[in-house]
Each structure stands twice: as structure tokens, then as C-alpha cells.
Amino acid sequence: MTHKVLLLPGDGIGPEIAAQAARLLKACQDAGLDIEVEEALVGGAAYDAHGDPLPAETLDKAKAASAILLGAVGGPKWDKIEDLAKRPEKGLLGLRKNLGLFGNLRPAMLYPQLASASSLKPELVAGLDIMIVRELTGGIYFGHPRGIEERNGERVGFNTYVYSESEIERIGRVAFEMAQKRGKKLCSVDKANVLEVTILWREVMERLAPEYPDVELSHMYVDNAAMQLVRAPKQFDVVVTGNMFGDILSDAAAMLTGSIGMLPSASLNESGQGMYEPCHGSAPDIAGQNMANPLAMMLSVAMMLRYSLGENAMAERIEAAVGSVLDDGLRTADIASEGMQTIGTDAMGDAVLAAFAKQ
Numbered sequence: 575m576t577h578k579v580l581l582l583p584g585d586g587i588g589p590e591i592a593a594q595a596a597r598l599l600k601a602c603q604d605a606g607l608d609i610e611v612e613e614a615l616v617g618g619a620a621y622d623a624h625g626d627p628l629p630a631e632t633l634d635k636a637k638a639a640s641a642i643l644l645g646a647v648g649g650p651k652w653d654k655i656e657d658l659a660k661r662p663e664k665g666l667l668g669l670r671k672n673l674g675l676f677g678n679l680r681p682a683m684l685y686p687q688l689a690s691a692s693s694l695k696p697e698l699v700a701g702l703d704i705m706i707v708r709e710l711t712g713g714i715y716f717g718h719p720r721g722i723e724e725r726n727g728e729r730v731g732f733n734t735y736v737y738s739e740s741e742i743e744r745i746g747r748v749a750f751e752m753a754q755k756r757g758k759k760l761c762s763v764d765k766a767n768v769l770e771v772t773i774l775w776r777e778v779m780e781r782l783a784p785e786y787p788d789v790e791l792s793h794m795y796v797d798n799a800a801m802q803l804v805r806a807p808k809q810f811d812v813v814v815t816g817n818m819f820g821d822i823l824s825d826a827a828a829m830l831t832g833s834i835g836m837l838p839s840a841s842l843n844e845s846g847q848g849m850y851e852p853c854h855g856s857a858p859d860i861a862g863q864n865m866a867n868p869l870a871m872m873l874s875v876a877m878m879l880r881y882s883l884g885e886n887a888m889a890e891r892i893e894a895a896v897g898s899v900l901d902d903g904l905r906t907a908d909i910a911s912e913g914m915q916t917i918g919t920d921a922m923g924d925a926v927l928a929a930f931a932k933q
């Protein structure tokens with residue numbers, strides 16, 4: 575069966591790293607992968623062309639695709655748009671919500687070659703392999719009521735942090751199953767000392783635990799979890815948490831691996847359809863300078879092959895190609911240690927493709 579892959583480059587460095595992903599997809603096709611690749615607009619680019627960060631045409635194409643690859647959206651050019659619904663980021667959130675992509679997997683895995691690029695001492699991160707399972711279609715990002723309104727003579731801004739039991743259970747099961755396949759440890763991160771919604775979160779996780787007797791469940795408050803991540807990150811195997819805590823903790827975890835430019839992600843729905851994207855944003859500070867690290871995007875292609883297309887061998891081939899490029903000492907600026915020569919986005923893409931061809 576031919577799989578349809580939708581490529582959404584987006585904004586800022588999005589198109590630069592998406593170009594490297596497109597070359598990698600072509601190499602996979604040449605190696606026998608049966609896919610059809612189409613491109614569409616999302617985010618600021620879509621707003622500029624159609625006045626809408628998620629045009630109906632893009633959403634229709636996304637719904638029809640087996641998998642979606644997204645670069646990044648947003649940037650200062652669109653930050654002045656007063657109507658939040660028209661901001662680039664809402665295009666991304668709209669895709670997640672409309673496709674029901676509730677299960678966000680963010681693996682923070684250290685390539686040993688990058689130990690000296692980590693923000694922690696090498697001995698604290700050697701062998702680091704954490705999977706953050708972030709709930710992606712609920713929580714404070716999508717809660718009602720929300721808005722800015724006049725109260726007692728001043729404006730008040732508010733969002734609502736809401737989770738239903740079924741939403742918690744659904745992401746809990748993804749996390750328990752993930753822990754079963756990995757190190758059998760699951761840490762659920764909440765703020766149950768303060769927020770009722772996360773008291774319910776904790777209760778549901780506890781209720782599920784007896785169904786997964788081989789998994790050791792623990793709980794941690796999010797403030798402590800942030801501290802523990804940078805103190806002793808190897809204590810974690812799988813971490814499950816809500817939308818906003820997961821957003822923040824995954825950026826922090828990224829630095830343990832050397833750079834946010836190394837962190838891919840998968841966002842899955844109940845039917846196995848997925849959207850794959852680096853965890854980072856559009857990096858306006860380096861956009862257009864051929865400086866962005868394309869590896870998170872290229873590793874997102876590997877996650878797509880593994881989670882949506884069932885092509886594990888080819889996924890491993892990409893991951894091995896990345897490893898061999900790092901073995902050769904090739905580094906974009908974000909992952910270079912002092913004194914190392916750096917290469918640009920295109921050259922890093924060339925190197926991964928050459929290594930992929932040799933695998």
C-alpha cells in the first residue's frame with residue numbers, strides 16, 4: 575500500500591529543515607519505501623497566503639495522510655496578530671486537536687558522541703534515555719472558559735486547566751504500555767498538592783497501575799521534576815504528564831541531549847495516524863542562515879517510519895546514519911563543543927544522506 579505523507583514546512587527554520595527531511599524521504603523511496611509525498615501550507619506561511627494558519631485544504635490533506643511531517647511554525651512577524659485564532663501556533667494546535675493527536679512522545683536520548691555538548695556533566699547523562707509522554711489535546715491549552723475580560727474596572731486574563739477521567743486514562747495507558755516496552759518505570763508528573771485537576775490525574779494513574787503490575791509507578795510534583803531532570807536525569811525512564819508541564823519539561827530535557835535541535839517527536843491518535851515534528855520552534859534568531867540543526871527533523875522521519883508506517887528497519891537505518899555522522903565529528907553550531915568545526919544545515923543533511931546510503 576502506498577502511504578501518503580504530508581510535509582508541512584511552516585515558518586522560520588521550518589522550510590530549511592523540512593528540505594532535508596524531503597531529501598531523506600526521497601532516499602527512503604529510492605531504498606524501496608512506498609510513499610507519496612505532498613506539501614501544504616501551515617502556520618504563518620498559510621496565514622500570509624490565505625489569512626488562516628490552518629486552511630481547510632491543509633486540514634483535508636492532513637486527514638487523508640497516513641502521516642504528517644511538520645517543520646515549525648511561528649515567528650515575530652505574526653506575533654502582532656491580535657486575534658489569537660489567526661496566529662501560526664493555532665494552526666499547529668488545530669492540527670493536533672482536529673486529528674485527535676493526544677499522545678505526544680518526546681524521547682530525550684543522548685547520542686554518546688554528544689556527551690560533552692550536554693548541559694550536564696558527561697557522567698550524569700551517559701546512557702540517558704528518557705521518554706516523555708505528554709498529553710497533547712487537552713489541559714490548559716484547550717480548556718474553557720478562557721479569555722480576557724473586564725472585571726471590577728480592570729482586565730482579567732484566564733485559561734482553564736481541565737482534564738476528564740477518560741482523557742487521563744487514555745494517555746495513562748499509552749505511558750504504561752510504553753514503560754512495559756522499556757525500563758518498566760513510569761513517573762507521573764503533576765501538581766496534586768495544589769491543583770484539583772491533577773489530584774484527579776494522580777488518582778486515575780493509581781487506578782490504572784494494577785493493570786500493569788510489571789511497571790513501577792511513582793509520582794512527582796512538576797517543580798521537583800524540573801529540578802530532578804537537571805540534577806539526576808537518569809532516574810527517569812518514562813514520564814507522563816499533561817500538556818503544559820510536558821511542553822516545559824521536554825525543552826528542559828532537550829538540553830541534556832546537547833541541543834533542542836536533537837529532539838524529535840511523534841503525536842499519535844487512536845488509529846495510529848501520526849504527526850511528526852521536532853520539539854523546537856521556528857528559531858527566528860537563526861532562520862535563513864543555514865545554521866539550523868536538521869537532525870531533530872530527520873529523526874522525526876525515523877519516528878514516522880516506526881510509529882505510523884511500521885518500517886522499523888528503515889527507521890533504525892536513519893538513526894544509525896545520524897550516529898555515524900556524529901562519529902565523524904560533524905556538528906552544527908548548537909551541538910559543537912569548544913574548538914570543534916561546525917557545518918551548516920545543508921551540509922549536515924548531505925552527511926546524513928551519504929551515511930544512510932552506506933548503511
Ligand SMILES: NC(=O)c1ccc[n+]([C@@H]2O[C@H](COP(=O)([O-])OP(=O)(O)OC[C@H]3O[C@@H](n4cnc5c(N)ncnc54)[C@H](O)[C@@H]3O)[C@@H](O)[C@H]2O)c1
Nearest residue numbers: 646647648649663835853854855856857859860866867908
Ligand atoms: N512545534 C512548533 O512549531 C513550535 C515549537 C516551539 C515554538 N514554536 C514557535 O517558534 C517561535 C520561536 O520560539 P522560541 O524562540 O521560544 O523557541 P525555538 O525553539 O524556536 O528557539 C529557542 C532557541 O533554540 C534554538 N534552536 C531551536 N531549534 C534549533 C535547531 N534546529 N538548531 C539550532 N538551534 C535551534 C533557537 O535558535 C533559539 O535560540 C515562536 O513563534 C514559537 O511559538 C513553534
Ligand SMILES: CC(C)[C@H](C(=O)O)[C@@H](O)C(=O)O
Nearest residue numbers: 648663666667821853854855
Ligand atoms: C508552538 C506551541 C503551540 C507548541 C506547544 O506549546 O505545544 C510548542 O511549544 C511545542 O512544544 O510543540
Ligand SMILES: [Mg+2]
Nearest residue numbers: 821822825853
Ligand atoms: Mg514547546
